[in-house]
Amino acid sequence: MTKHTPNLKAEKISGGVHTDVRHDSAHKHVAGTAIYIDDMPEPAGTLHAGLGFSSVAKATITAMDLDAVRAAPGVVCVLTAADVPGVNDISPSGMQDDPVLADGVVSFHGQPIFCVIAQTRDQARRAARLAKVSYDEQAPVVDIWPLDIATDKQVATPLTLKRGDVATALATAPRRVKGRMRLGGQDHFYLEGQVALAVPGEDDDIIVYSSTQGPTETQHLVAHALGVASNAVTIEIRRMGGGFGGKETQANQVAALAAIAAKKLHRAVKLRLDRDEDMVATGKRHDFAIDYDVGFDAEGRILGVDYTFALRAGFSADLSGPVGDRALFHCDNAYFLPHVEARTALFHTNTVSNTAFRGFGGPQGMVGAERIIDEVAFAVGKDPLEIRKLNFYDPMGEAGERNLTPYHQKVEDCIIQRIVAELETSADYAGRRREIAAFNANSKYVKRGIALTPVKFGISFTKTESNQAGALVHIYADGSVHMNHGGTEMGQGLHLKVAQVVAEEFQIDLDRVKITATTTAKVPNTAPTAASSGADLNGMAAQNAAHQIKVRLIDFAAERYGVPHDQIEFLPNRVRVGNQEIPFNELVRQAFVGRVQLSAAGFYKTPKIHWDRSKGRGHAFYYFAYGAACSEVSVDTLTGEYVIERTDILHDVGRSLNPVIDIGQIEGGFVQGTGWLTTEELVFDDKGRLRTHAPSTYKIPLASDRPKIFNVALTDWSQAYEPTIHRSKAVGEPPLPLGLSVLHALSDAIASVADHKICPQLDAPATPERVLMTLERLKGQAAATP
Structure with missing residues (x-):
């Protein structure tokens, strides 16, 4: 002492x-x-599992001959739906629509229909290929583009948000634009695939080492499939090699199968999917078709918007309902919409059931918001940044009238104006726009573009008990x-x-x-x-x-x-x-x-939050996180290829718990968001087969794809409006939509070939092929315009 x-x-x-x-x-x-799960020392006698997958997208199984599978070298047993001791369902929504193993009916190409347990992983996977399965095949529903919200099947109850009188606002607006945007999905592409190691104990007990983001949900669903109480199941995870939402619900099937086999055989069982299997059999970010009808005045102030966000849910509900909800919660992004009506359509398709992905529908909603900003800007002949600033939320303006979201929550902590103003200055947006105009005027084939886009992201689970x-x-x-x-x-x-x-x-x-x-x-x-x-x-x-x-x-x-x-x-x-x-x-x-x-x-x-889905009203989020990004690109108009010349980001994390970790999250989120909107393309053929199921065909951003100049800063003056942990703010998902600045910089570069007179209406992902097709379309439209 x-x-x-x-x-x-x-x-x-x-x-x-x-x-x-x-x-x-x-x-x-x-x-x-x-140490990841596949690095853990295996208990003596550990067996390994391999899956047998459906080779068609929609069918009734008429016969399944597994004799050759059972006779294959090293095989100990083969599991089918009949071997699930509890309930053959791992649906996180409780809708009983997501089987552990398909039972008589297959609903997407690559759906697991049996599980082989063998002495080695190689033996299990080789044996699975020997199955003889006969199908009564039917035509699958694959794309949502032609589906009708009024007549086609949906997987869950859709949501509508409404505030004000949209029909009158649109009918009386001085200007009005309608359109539709196609927005692609995204594979999680985590470094560590889906994996679980199940170790049986005495009585009903079992320990499952599972690469899961939701240990409690995995615990409950494994218990459900085993037909035991949750207290018999222990889920443990030290670390995952990435998740991004792909291990929130999708980890449950692998964990359940390993657990069922382990309890049946009284031996430890490990199941690990390889990259191709993982990409084919697990859900992804939802792709969307976004319909919009926006009314505005001559200055570009938005008066009313009508949205429909249709998404490809896949064969089961999974988390499509909540993902669609969050898309609507972010269809305003950082903008006040005086009159708004927005609805979801959760279309059933014969594809893998899509699921959570970093942002959980929020980024898709923001894409819709930024598209209407672009449409308005081109219609009134102004820089899109001017239209953005004109339509920002303003808690202090107009007697507080410009601070109400489409779900009737007041935006009381809005700092987007200051963030955008500071970034506009630090990134020299105005000066660089002038330089880009001069460059484009003197460059025949390479065109440059720039865009500054904001982010307002709501923080909380909208499922109250999750908070x-x-x-x-x-x-x-x-x-x-x-x-x-x-x-x-x-x-x-x-x-x-x-x-x-x-x-x-x-x-x-x-x-x-x-x-x-x-x-x-x-x-x-x-x-x-x-x-x-x-x-x-x-x-x-x-x-x-x-x-x-x-x-x-x-x-x-x-x-x-x-x-x-x-x-x-x-x-x-x-x-x-x-x-x-x-x-x-x-x-x-x-x-x-x-x-x-x-x-x-x-x-x-979490205090204060409440949400009434039936009324479309509530205090859905505890607070909002904000940010903005300014990106500049160069586009080769002969090939559609492009590079990101520079990106500047200013992001709000409140009083950061760990600034260097948060900056890393912002950099990673931006790159992942940019990949989603530019290079990562999911392609299904008309038989429902995923054709981009490996790194050879599915292109995530490389280190060489990052901006040549990449400046990331945290706001040094912000702190959480509400009492949070040391006044910090969340940083996992909000940075991902910063990648919108790249999509809109590409749009800006493309627009230069038509003298910025025509909105490019660039769909995503903006692959070089899509950029080239959009360039050619704009050139044709410009040539046809007197």
């Missing part, structure tokens, strides 16, 4: 909040020592801290941020906090790590747990040393008690001897 003396300079712990700390697994990722989290914190007698929470780590630094929160609460160095694997045996009933809420929810829950222990330590110290509570203060790695300072470890040891409870379960639920 030491006497307390005033600090002459501010002391800080190592690795607290608001500091740059390297990702806890970064060195392991680089060195190849990070809760739990955490477990222990302090051991030596002063070391063990931390566990319900969130999952997929490379985004969630565990690190939560550990920083715990270190900050106790005022101890970060290296004293042990990050442990997520497991349903420690923290139950958790939400999936999704909706950008991982740090918000789990950080608050962990802080709550740490605070409980901290209060107990203060009470103990006050009683032991006979000092008032207000004379006890946690300082870096020590505690001031009256006029003396006690090392943190020593106080913990004393508390242990004094029989103080040094463990706590923390909990947090």
Whole structure:
């Protein structure tokens, strides 16, 4: 113990909040020592599974001869739908429309219809190819483009948002434009594919090591398929090699099959899909057809919008309903729409059931918003940025009338005007636009374009019960801290941020906090790590747990040393008690001897939010995250090929828990969003077969595709409007739509061939082929215009 003396300079712990700390697994990722599920030592006698897939998209199975499969070398058994001991369903929506294995009917090409268990993975996969399956094949429904909202099948109840009198606003508007946009889907293309290792225990017990973003949901659905209570199933995951939403529900099938086989055979079973199998058999970002009808005045101020967002749901509901809902929640992006009606159409198709993807429909809604901005800008002959600024939300303007969303929530924290103004200046938007105009006037074949686009992204699950989290914190007698929470780590630094929160609460160095694997045996009933809420929810829950222990330590110290509570203060790695300072470890040891409870379960639920889907009204989001990107491109008008010359981003993360991690998330989100809107194209043929199911045909962005100049900055003046964890804001999903700046820069470059008189109406993904076709169409339209 030491006497307390005033600090002459501010002391800080190592690795607290608001500091740059390297990702806890970064060195392991680089060195190849990070342990993923496929790297785990396998229990003795582990068996391996391989799947048999449907070779048609829509059919009744008339015969399935698996004798050759069972007789193949190394095969132990073959599972079919009849071998599912519980309920043959893994539907996250509870609609009983998503079988573990197809039972008599197949609904998409590549649907799993049986599962082979063998001594090795190679044997299982080779044996699966020996099956003889006969089908009564029917014509599949593949594309949503020709479908009719009034007559064609939908997988779930659609949503309509409405505010004001849209019909009158459109009928009386001085100007009006209608159109339709095609917007492609996206494969998650995580580095680690779907994988699970199931280890059976005694009685009904089983442990499943699953690459899942939603351990609790996986736990419940595995139990459902096994026909046991959830308390018999433990799901554990230390880290994923990427998720992006693709492991929110899609991990459940692999986990369930491994678990069923393990319990049947009383041996550990591992199932891992390879890249082609994964891309064919698992859901993706929904592709959309967006219909819009927008009315506006001569200045370009939007008066009313009517939207229809039709999406390709696939063969089952999965998360298509909530994804469509969130698209509508973001059909305004950062713009006030005085009169608006927007609806979804959740079309059933004979394709894999589409699912969550980073942004969860929000980016698709924003694409619709930015398309109508482009249409208005070209119609009135103004720079699209002028139209954007003219239509921004303005909580302080017009007696607060320009701050109501289509779902009737007030936008009270709008900072988009300042973000765009600062980025417009720092990126020299006006100067570069002049330079680009001069360049294009003197360049016959290469044209440049520039665009500055905003982002307003709502943060919260719209399913109210998902907005809760739990955490477990222990302090051991030596002063070391063990931390566990319900969130999952997929490379985004969630565990690190939560550990920083715990270190900050106790005022101890970060290296004293042990990050442990997520497991349903420690923290139950958790939400999936999704909706950008991982740090918000789990950080608050962990802080709550740490605070409980901290209060107990203060009470103990006050009683032991006979000092008032207000004379006890946690300082870096020590505690001031009256006029003396006690090392943190020593106080913990004393508390242990004094029989103080040094463990706590923390909990947090997001306040204020509520949502009535039947009425299309509510306070759907706790707060909004904002950002803006300015991108410049060069396009070869002879080939449609292009490069991103420069991108400048200014993004709002409030008071960042870890700025360097957040900047990495923003860079990655932008690149992923750009890939979705430019190079990544999903192609199904008329038989429902995915033709782009490998890196040879599906093109994610390469390192060489990043902007030549890439400037990313965080707002240094922003903090969360609502009480969040240390006033930080979510950063997982909001940066992805920043990639819209590239799509609209391409549109701007294309428009130059027609002297910016015609809206290019560029669909996405804007592949070089699509860019070239749009260029040729615009040239033809310009030539035909007097």
